[in-house]
Amino acid sequence: MAAPVARQILTADSVAAAPLLLNKVLVNRGRAGRIVEVEAYRGATDAASHAYRGLTPRNAVMFGPPGFLYVYFTYGMHWCANVVCGTEGEALAVLIRAVRPLRGLPAMRRARPAARSDRDLGNGPAKLCQALGIAGPDNGTDLLAPAPRRSGPGAVRLLDDGTPPPELVGQGRRIGIRVATEEPWRFWVEGEPCVSRGPLP
DNA sequence: CTTTGGATCGTCT
């Protein structure tokens, strides 16, 4: 009873779409996690966005159509994953900040030997990519395409398993940025133990 | 539990 998320809900502004992605399911090659924390980034109007200074080879996927996966490399060692929103050219995106592990936990553990608990598998944007096996080759994947027949890059999908968005959504400032820090564009499932952090002071 | 500093390299200036 899991179907791809409707592309229609992703054509909205990323700030509107972000909370709608809570409780959706991110899957990759037998591993799955429920999205419990996200952040919206807003292209040319958002100084914290990778797209703020225009189109580059790295951020090109952000400028494409909604429903595609933007994966970037940072701090010399980490991958992070975004869902592209809006319409072509807007460069709106939602960063997936935390998932609660659902399926394929042994594989996640193998991919993340540093995890001390199941909660540690996906409670951070780079942690969840490591656990789910998402990396550079997955950049540009259509998250809403029919399920792939084989494993390999490009197998990441965004599914709706029928779980509605949470009744209680936490909202606060974004984490880890040096500019546009006042914008309350981070959303999480209130009371969820697998969130990366609580509200900022 | 919290704080602190190091790792490490692609990207853009």
Add this chain to the structure above:
DNA sequence: GACGATCCAAAGG
């Protein structure tokens, strides 16, 4: 040449 949408181990309370 500087820095980043981060994580982890170590150390202290």
